[in-house]
Amino acid sequence: MSWEDVSEERIWELLNEDSERMNAQDRRFWEAISIHPELWKEAWNAVWAVAIFGRNVIWYDGYERGFRVDRYTVYGTIDKHGSIEQNLDKCIDMLRNLIRDEHRFGPDDYTEFHR
Secondary structure (H helix, E strand, O other), X not given: OOOOOOOHHHHHXXXXXXXXXXXXXXXXXXXXXXXXXXXXXXXXXXXXXXXXXXXXXXXXXXXXXEXXXXXXXXXXXXXXOOOOOEOHHHHHHHHHHHHHHOOOOEOOEOXXXXX
């Protein structure tokens, strides 16, 4: 797989496609955490951040061509990524589970969540 430089227009298309498939409860949560897509720094690339929840950010990975949930410390910079690429609805589920189960998620632990 190779890096795909994704335009803001394409990000909006992906977000609109995924949000149309959300149920009402997921859509309300999405509307509460989503942000206007903005470029953030991740490792060697600029990536599109699309939602923030606490110190967690949902962003689009142009290499894997999917969304991820990862931690940030400094606004605009994603800490070492550790989540796997997923659909937007799976990212929403991950964050909702964070609230319900109070799990932690970190770059060295792919199965847990941050607060």
